[in-house]
Amino acid sequence: MGSYVPSTPEQQQEMLQALGLNSFRELFSVVPEEMYLEDGALNIPGGMSELEVIRKVSEMAGKNRVFSTVLRGAGAYDHYIPSIVKYIPAKEEFLTAYTPYQAEMSQGILQSIFEYQTMICELTGMDVSNASVYDGATAAAEAAAMCRDRKRRVTLISAAAHPDTIQTVKTYCYGTGDELRIVPAKDGKTDLQALKEMLTPEVASFYVQQPNFYGMIEDAQAIGELVHEAGAMYVMGCNPISLGLLKSPRECGADVAVGEGQPLGMPLSYGGPYLGFMCTTQKHMRKLPGRIVGETVDSKGERAYVLSLQAREQHIRREKASSNICSNQALCALTAGVYMATMGAEGIAQAAKQSMSKAHYLAKELCSIPGVSLKHEGEFFHEFLTLLPKAEEVLKALEQADILGGLPVDDGILWCATEKVSKAQLDKAVAIVKEVLA
Amino acid sequence: MKLIFEKSAAGHRCAILPPCDVEEVALPAELTREAAPKLPELNETEISRHYTELNKRVHGVNCGFYPLGSCTMKYNPRIDEETAALPGFTAVHPLAPAHTVEGCKEALDTAKAYLCEITGMDDMTFQPAAGAHGEFTGVMLIKQYHDARGDSKRRKIIVPDSAHGTNPATAAMCGYDVVNIPSAPNGCVDLEALKAVLGEDTAGLMLTNPNTVGIFDENILEITRLVHEAGGLCYYDGANLNAVMGVVRPGDMGFDCIHLNLHKTFATPHGGGGPGSGAVGCKAALAPYLPNKDGIRVRSFHGNFLVVIKALTYLLTLGKEGVPEAAKNAVLNANYLQSKIKGTFTPAFDRLCMHEFVLDLSGFKKETGVSALDVAKSLIDYGMHPPTMYFPLIVHEALMLEPTETESRDTLDEAAEIFRKLFELAKTDPDYMHAAPHNAQIGRPDEVRAARNPILRYSFE
Numbered sequence: 001m002g003s004y005v006p007s008t009p010e011q012q013q014e015m016l017q018a019l020g021l022n023s024f025r026e027l028f029s030v031v032p033e034e035m036y037l038e039d040g041a042l043n044i045p046g047g048m049s050e051l052e053v054i055r056k057v058s059e060m061a062g063k064n065r066v067f068s069t070v071l072r073g074a075g076a077y078d079h080y081i082p083s084i085v086k087y088i089p090a091k092e093e094f095l096t097a098y099t100p101y102q103a104e105m106s107q108g109i110l111q112s113i114f115e116y117q118t119m120i121c122e123l124t125g126m127d128v129s130n131a132s133v134y135d136g137a138t139a140a141a142e143a144a145a146m147c148r149d150r151k152r153r154v155t156l157i158s159a160a161a162h163p164d165t166i167q168t169v170k171t172y173c174y175g176t177g178d179e180l181r182i183v184p185a186k187d188g189k190t191d192l193q194a195l196k197e198m199l200t201p202e203v204a205s206f207y208v209q210q211p212n213f214y215g216m217i218e219d220a221q222a223i224g225e226l227v228h229e230a231g232a233m234y235v236m237g238c239n240p241i242s243l244g245l246l247k248s249p250r251e252c253g254a255d256v257a258v259g260e261g262q263p264l265g266m267p268l269s270y271g272g273p274y275l276g277f278m279c280t281t282q283k284h285m286r287k288l289p290g291r292i293v294g295e296t297v298d299s300k301g302e303r304a305y306v307l308s309l310q311a312r313e314q315h316i317r318r319e320k321a322s323s324n325i326c327s328n329q330a331l332c333a334l335t336a337g338v339y340m341a342t343m344g345a346e347g348i349a350q351a352a353k354q355s356m357s358k359a360h361y362l363a364k365e366l367c368s369i370p371g372v373s374l375k376h377e378g379e380f381f382h383e384f385l386t387l388l389p390k391a392e393e394v395l396k397a398l399e400q401a402d403i404l405g406g407l408p409v410d411d412g413i414l415w416c417a418t419e420k421v422s423k424a425q426l427d428k429a430v431a432i433v434k435e436v437l438a
Numbered sequence: 439m440k441l442i443f444e445k446s447a448a449g450h451r452c453a454i455l456p457p458c459d460v461e462e463v464a465l466p467a468e469l470t471r472e473a474a475p476k477l478p479e480l481n482e483t484e485i486s487r488h489y490t491e492l493n494k495r496v497h498g499v500n501c502g503f504y505p506l507g508s509c510t511m512k513y514n515p516r517i518d519e520e521t522a523a524l525p526g527f528t529a530v531h532p533l534a535p536a537h538t539v540e541g542c543k544e545a546l547d548t549a550k551a552y553l554c555e556i557t558g559m560d561d562m563t564f565q566p567a568a569g570a571h572g573e574f575t576g577v578m579l580i581k582q583y584h585d586a587r588g589d590s591k592r593r594k595i596i597v598p599d600s601a602h603g604t605n606p607a608t609a610a611m612c613g614y615d616v617v618n619i620p621s622a623p624n625g626c627v628d629l630e631a632l633k634a635v636l637g638e639d640t641a642g643l644m645l646t647n648p649n650t651v652g653i654f655d656e657n658i659l660e661i662t663r664l665v666h667e668a669g670g671l672c673y674y675d676g677a678n679l680n681a682v683m684g685v686v687r688p689g690d691m692g693f694d695c696i697h698l699n700l701h702k703t704f705a706t707p708h709g710g711g712g713p714g715s716g717a718v719g720c721k722a723a724l725a726p727y728l729p730n731k732d733g734i735r736v737r738s739f740h741g742n743f744l745v746v747i748k749a750l751t752y753l754l755t756l757g758k759e760g761v762p763e764a765a766k767n768a769v770l771n772a773n774y775l776q777s778k779i780k781g782t783f784t785p786a787f788d789r790l791c792m793h794e795f796v797l798d799l800s801g802f803k804k805e806t807g808v809s810a811l812d813v814a815k816s817l818i819d820y821g822m823h824p825p826t827m828y829f830p831l832i833v834h835e836a837l838m839l840e841p842t843e844t845e846s847r848d849t850l851d852e853a854a855e856i857f858r859k860l861f862e863l864a865k866t867d868p869d870y871m872h873a874a875p876h877n878a879q880i881g882r883p884d885e886v887r888a889a890r891n892p893i894l895r896y897s898f899e
Binding site for chain 2: 001002003004005006007011012015016018019024027028029030031032034035036037039040042043044045046047048050053054056057058059060061062063064065066067070072074075076078080082084088089090091092093094095096097098099100101102103104105106107108109111112113114115117118119121122123125127128129131132134135136137138145162164165167168170171172174175176177217243245246247248251260267268269270271272273274285291292293294295296297298299300302304305306308309310311315317318319320321323324325326327328329330331332334337338340341342343344345346347348349350351353354356357358360361379395399404407419422423426
């Protein structure tokens with residue numbers, strides 16, 4: 001079996017004796033007899049050597065299909081990850097440290113988070129970012145909670161947001177006993193007329209996803225104006241790569257900007273770990289949940305970084321805290337920081353432009369096949385929904401050619417392209433679809 | 439050191455993407471952003487050097503002793519990183535068709551089988567991303583259970599005053615009123631105090647066992663029986679499972695649901711604050727309320743999947759013999775270190791502990807003027823990460839030490855020797871300790887200034 005206990009059995013015996021004990025059972029004498037597990041009572045397989053373990057887990061990994069072309073997004077995006085972005089977060093100190101409670105020996109983590117916060121603020125145009133939360137869906141749920149006050153308790157969310165986000169926000173609302181109302185979508189975008197009618201005085205906030213679940217670009221600025229006219233808070237959930245091109249949430253008038261940070265250098269990984277980014281304006285700074293790193297000076301007057309504004313948090317406020325969150329996704333925030341530094345503003349704009357151009361090329365080519373059409377009219381970013389016959393057969397044929405096709409959604413297929421796919425890969429996929437539908 | 443923005447130089451860049459090989463499309467001007475984000479401009483060498491410099495200013499478990507109580511800072515095996523980096527896991531889309539992700543399913547099912555057996559639970563979800571997130575999920579199971587039975591009068595969650603701050607915060611997030619009960623002098627549940635608050639309005643009890651002072655509550659069966667008798671459910675905060683895994687099962691103690699910190703007990707790295715995994719297990723009666731398509735969901739997709747792979751790798755390695763061996767040695771190491779320190783600093787509870795113990799420095803502070811904070815900061819000069827400070831709240835001037843099973847006797851002897859030196863130093867040169875650390879990356883930071891005058895991002899000025 002494997003073990004990471006350095007003490008030999010003899011040393012263990014000596015240590016027990018130093019405590020005046022003869023056995024481990026005596027060490028656990030407080031545990032009542034009826035629940036103490038004798039040696040061997042635990043019903044799991046025996047331990048294994050490192051070589052056996054690597055064989056067994058590799059075998060499991062081998063049972064998954066890794067596609068050479070991924071045309072599926074829907075909340076998890078297959079962007080190119082620069083080599084250095086994989087290596088830096090694997091450094092053992094970054095990897096194995098705890099939350100930076102002791103600033104005097106954690107300046108590296110604290111500074112990396114401070115830099116991450118700055119980069120996220122730059123990308124979104126907002127004033128203040130926290131050190132990150134679990135993922136985009138929980139960021140949306142935390143944002144809804146931070147926008148509620150005594151009078152305004154109702155949360156609105158667009159039906160064109162990611163279904164997992166809607167369900168997560170709904171769960172958090174159920175927790176606190178607050179109401180979530182879903183604003184319908186019309187032609188693949190938030191129905192502005194319905195939104196206007198639903199923005200009643202008890203509404204605390206409205207959440208819109210940009211680009212939305214169907215890939216469509218929402219009229220984010222117009223939405224912001226409606227929300228503010230009604231006195232509610234405006235929360236935007238943004239794809240961070242799209243912000244290389246699209247109007248920033250700040251430019252659209254958002255009070256809180258959140259999003260799924262996975263596209264910033266995190267692999268698909270069957271859904272996690274990912275990164276929830278969350279930022280707001282100066283005005284709402286003290287309502288922001290989660291860890292926040294701030295700059296200060298040390299006893300010698302030198303610049304230093306610390307976990308700041310802790311008076312908001314659960315370990316101080318206990319049941320009066322607005323959230324129970326304590327950890328962040330520090331290593332994922334570091335990954336995103338390295339990604340943004342490596343790509344730079346120009347690189348992220350390039351990734352955005354190429355993803356969008358390739359998605360438009362794919363849409364144009366697919367729609368040149370008789371029977372295939374775009375479900376929605378209007379501007380889209382790097383995802384789009386097609387209506388096409390024989391969807392199941394199309395996806396199966398693509399799969400046989402090592403291509404993960406789009407996601408079946410409602411009555412269509414939701415396709416996605418990133419900068420990672422080449423024209424040749426797209427042409428191959430289109431040829432297969434054409435063949436199936438011929 | 440300089441911030442990455444201060445190292446930025448116009449025109450420095452990395453060549454990552456090829457030119458676009460399809461016709462470029464542009465967005466209408468009214469949809470495009472006006473100002474480009476001010477991200478740093480650096481060459482790859484500069485990026486590598488910057489982050490390497492930062493990494494040198496981080497203390498990880500691999501650097502040295504890290505007895506941070508309640509956080510289980512055990513060694514993080516390298517093989518766990520290797521398995522979690524297999525492309526067969528990292529390159530898999532979360533919404534890929536089921537027949538193409540059978541390996542993911544097998545990995546999750548295997549991890550679930552191991553962890554259900556270790557905890558005595560019947561079912562489990564890996565959706566929660568952290569301990570506090572697991573608590574939220576677990577208490578939401580309790581809420582759904584009562585709601586499904588139409589039992590709407592159960593509005594209260596009982597939490598001992600020794601609990602982690604997340605427990606009451608979680609109960610509040612789930613819409614419950616929090617009833618704090620005082621602990622008995624030994625930090626365990628005061629049965630009379632518990633009986634006094636139990637009733638028709640009790641939704642449940644949140645408990646850590648061993649508790650936050652490192653003591654196993656001998657009355658645990660009576661406690662869970664009383665809560666069940668009142669119609670409530672029992673929630674096990676798994677933060678301290680490392681003391682008892684493979685030795686006693688929370689399910690056998692009478693708990694109905696539990697969260698695990700895979701990043702503590704099951705050796706996955708903390709990453710400077712995450713990602714972790716707060717897997718939630720429950721008895722069969724609560725299983726219908728675990729996250730599912732039509733019920734609750736606490737985040738997107740399937741949780742922090744790669745963290746589960748790391749924990750699975752660890753479980754496969756340890757197995758039947760290794761899991762209890764780890765717990766027993768965690769407890770042995772804690773008791774050994776406590777006995778070594780006992781001649782100097784005073785344990786809050788003079789008895790056998792479980793995997794961690796708390797020192798009470800209130801007498802010492804009265805005598806020398808040196809506080810728990812001063813001792814903690816002085817430890818940094820010896821390259822040791824300080825213990826958890828000022829927690830639990832029921833002990834004043836608390837330092838909480840959790841050595842874990844992956845430390846050798848030599849390391850524990852050395853640590854005890856450092857504590858002894860500091861104990862002596864406090865008597866001869868308390869001022870030196872008030873000013874500690876002396877050889878760290880920075881001196882003590884001004885936290886009040888950080889809170890009063892928040893600077894939360896670089897200003898580019």
